[in-house]
Amino acid sequence: MMNPKSFLIINRHSPYQTNSAKEALDVALMTAVFNQKTSVLFMDDGIYQLLKKQDPTDITQKNSAATFPMLEMYDVDAVYVEQASLEARNLNEQDLLMPVQVIDSESLRELIENQTIILNF
Amino acid sequence: MMNPKSFLIINRHSPYQTNSAKEALDVALMTAVFNQKTSVLFMDDGIYQLLKKQDPTDITQKNSAATFPMLEMYDVDAVYVEQASLEARNLNEQDLLMPVQVIDSESLRELIENQTIILNF
Amino acid sequence: MIFSLAIYGAPYASQAPDTAYQFANAVIASGHKIHRIFFYMDGVQNATKLASPPQDEADIPARWSRFILDHQIDAVVCIAAALRRGVINEEEANRYDKPSSNLAEGFTLSGLGQLVEAGIESDRLVTFGY
Amino acid sequence: MIFSLAIYGAPYASQAPDTAYQFANAVIASGHKIHRIFFYMDGVQNATKLASPPQDEADIPARWSRFILDHQIDAVVCIAAALRRGVINEEEANRYDKPSSNLAEGFTLSGLGQLVEAGIESDRLVTFGY
Amino acid sequence: MILHTINKSPQHSAISACLRIIGKGSAILLIEDGVYAAISPSPFHNQLCDLKIYALEADIKARGLSDKVLPGIETVDYQGFVALTAQYDSVQSWF
Amino acid sequence: MILHTINKSPQHSAISACLRIIGKGSAILLIEDGVYAAISPSPFHNQLCDLKIYALEADIKARGLSDKVLPGIETVDYQGFVALTAQYDSVQSWF
8 A cells, every 4th residue: 555645534513413524424434444645624504513412312313422532543544623603603512522633724724725635524 | 266365476496406496386287276365476586587688498407487487377467576676686677577576675565465375385 | 274385495404394294293182183295395205114213213204104004094195296306116116217216105196286285275274384 | 656546536526537547647657656535524425337428438446446456556546535436345235235336346345544654655645636 | 363383493494584574473493403493592692671572392392492592482292383384373383 | 735626605604614714725716606706796706816716617607607707717627626726735525
């Protein structure tokens, strides 16, 4: 196999309404399984995936946050949250269920230009 | 059968990206077949269904405008276009492929309150 | 009161199948009647019998089948929408020369007129959009 | 150059199947190679053999089957996404005790690793979102 | 008088479309992703005082919003949803 | 340098998300409903001069926009789409 590529998985959609959140996370974990350099970015409604105290039992779904601990287990490089998206939703880091790197648009622009493969979800 | 109800079919989505436009129009025609009082409203991206000179042969789809003449044939009561949606898209009545009633939000509010059944698409 | 439901979203692409299912149960629990559940657009995917979701996820089509049979609900899948999207019963499989069928038990394929009729005959028609 | 394509949208719910098909043809016509086409999320519905659209509409799954066989393309349908949504081959039908199968000719069910591998092994991975 | 259901987050056009045409005496029920509007002051800013707004409890709880719901928004369970549809003359769904 | 494809109309969040993070020297290709942005002055207002913007011809023609495309936006056919993906280092899809 070639040298590892860098993968960035971008999550722009909310959990529960569609299966996008779960299926995006499965891709992130799979890139890590392949020993690639993997990072994950949450922006727009994707931010909502990270909210504390989610409990979807009454809508008979699995907790979208249940697989987040796997990101660390599989050595996912970094988890980013776009500052503008957080602010637009009246939310801050204390509302999120795990430590993340809040990143401004300028740094985000740099981050994105340095990825080999960007997968949006 | 009871007295006819009044149906309003609202089209808020663009043609071609999804099948929503075609399947909404099928419902409008079917309510007319059942001799109900039917009207159709276009708002938001639904406005785009009415643009002149559509030619989707290169994307191997049918022209979404092809069934519009059927609306008249089936005695559909009225075709409305929301003024705010038209203006927001930098479009005017001359851009549309058939005569419609452009309606402001105030009149729209009245129209909607007087329908028995409103079906959004 | 007499309710009908229209469902436009597919499992996994939309929460409509979940919300509509909980709503349908609440209609019955509240002592109302369901005249018809109509599956249209991508909602026709609720009626497949070939889905095998993981054990810790709800089996949405199977859950509908049980609900429909338990409460003797008229569950109609729009035939035009279903043919386009590959949801067919044995009769249509024969007609279109297809090697198999996948419509789950309890569902009926029928025309769009059944949606309009449901709107006319019910006190409330509640739509669950994609 | 070596291309791979990822397709996330179902026919009728998304234009992705149309655009991706035209793009795939243009890749070949431009003298490039296609390493793999990967169908994920609702895109697995591209692989049903039970769709019977009206004669004046494109038969999207049949069109893929012909393209895949004509050009000997590796066309992979994510097995986890497909099982959830009711797209299965005979082997999975047997495993899950289902009465029939619906995967069209030319498509293979396989794991999500095939998407990541396509990203690693191709010069370009182009995604067609829902 | 109409019960309007909204199932999309404020990022989508469904809410603003509904607010442009909703009449006095009608009500909104936020369901699915629509409940994110229940924690965000902007979309209903000018209309909160005139409009009755409900939100579906199961969706609020699923999304971790229970502690954040704005005052003036009433939560209902699925049977409450059914009761609202019976109480109003008709139901219109925005999606 | 990245080729960004956008397949949603300006009513959706995809375009503004892309514009927030796109870097200098990168380009946008409007496809599917993304081409509606090619007739609307607003979304690219401030960035048109810095950014190279393409639009897929088949989608422009399908939607009746051929006479309305703003100056500065270049149309390409499907083979032109392939050529652009080859020309840029990678492709990112906004949807």
